[in-house]
Amino acid sequence: MKKILIVDDEPRTRQGIRKTLEAWSSGDHQIETASSGAEALAWLERNEANLLVTDIRMPEMGGLDLVEKLNGMAKPPVVIVVSGHPEFDYAQRALQLGVVEYLLKPLDKNKLLRAVEQALKREGDLHRIGRMEKLVDSKLLEAGEQENRFSPPVRETLKYLDERLHEPVSMRDVADHLHLNASYFSVLFKEQTGLTFSEYLTRRRVQRAKELLMNTRLPISEIAERVGYQTAKYFVKVFRSLESVSPGQYRQSVAETEETIQ
Structure with a gap:
């Protein structure tokens, strides 16, 4: 069962994404939430996630700062970022950090689900590549x-x-x-x-x-x-x-x- 972690300091958005993904998943994926970057980081230190869906602007630790910290992990999750601000600097930094999708609020449910499906496919591809690298001398x-x-x-x-x-x-x-x-x-x-x-x-x-x-x-x-x-x-x-x-x-x-x- 793949794990998806949703991080957003706005309860309405966080729960909205969760409900959408739970309905789409039909129990095939484990959906977790965190209300801040610090809470998400603490969770990820104890657990593995396949996909991280995170807001960019949050108090104390923004979504991209969180992603930057995760890139040092042995097996970081693939990342979708969500933002209410279509700012070039955010998008550019997200691209540099290897974020797979940049979605703007208000979220279109169909776009969110397509992004999640593509991100999980990429995560699977990266996992297979990682396994092959471990296998091949x-x-x-x-x-x-x-x-x-x-x-x-x-x-x-x-x-x-x-x-x-x-x-x-x-x-x-x-x-x-x-x-x-x-x-x-x-x-x-x-x-x-x-x-x-x-x-x-x-x-x-x-x-x-x-x-x-x-x-x-x-x-x-x-x-x-x-x-x-x-x-x-x-x-x-x-x-x-x-x-x-x-x-x-x-x-x-x-x-x-x-x-x-x-």
């Missing part, structure tokens, strides 16, 4: 983008490793498979991929582990085995060295709803 991505330029032995190596991530594989094993001198192969691989053989293999194993952590509920010990580590303890050490979090913490950070877990 940038160095592997760079190497993958150059793969069509790799020599046949290096391309064969990447395929060979992908099929054997669950097995103990050494650089000499691969060099022997390719009928190449191990020293020559080591230099060739690093020259073309930008990574040593050992670094590539480790990153590829952690990449596969991240996919399993995100998309399954397999225990950490089984994931460790599936990506070629004989002990879960060593797997956790390697994973943490690359991702700065444990596998369990990573899984929690990218967790979706129960229905999406396979």
Whole structure:
């Protein structure tokens, strides 16, 4: 259930927006309200919101000041601002802060609902992008983008490793498979991929582990085995060295709803 926080110091406007969104939502979204920027900030320090609908002009802390504070959060909500004043400076600052919509009072209910639907869609897109950024290893991505330029032995190596991530594989094993001198192969691989053989293999194993952590509920010990580590303890050490979090913490950070877990 997505959460929408409405912030406005005018009770009539605040309750009007709430009633409109509750009727539109039919219970599918949790609608919360705050009567000031300070109250909203306190609520957001304890809770997450997917969407913030806030008035601009409020005593003590205006809507844009609130948005500026929220931009430092790990997962800030997307924002719609509401204003009774069509002032260019407000609109310009709202744009700079990444606000997705700027609505003028008196609010047109249909425009409000269209803005909310678009904002929640954008929030979903940003969430998916954030998940993908957590999933993809940038160095592997760079190497993958150059793969069509790799020599046949290096391309064969990447395929060979992908099929054997669950097995103990050494650089000499691969060099022997390719009928190449191990020293020559080591230099060739690093020259073309930008990574040593050992670094590539480790990153590829952690990449596969991240996919399993995100998309399954397999225990950490089984994931460790599936990506070629004989002990879960060593797997956790390697994973943490690359991702700065444990596998369990990573899984929690990218967790979706129960229905999406396979």
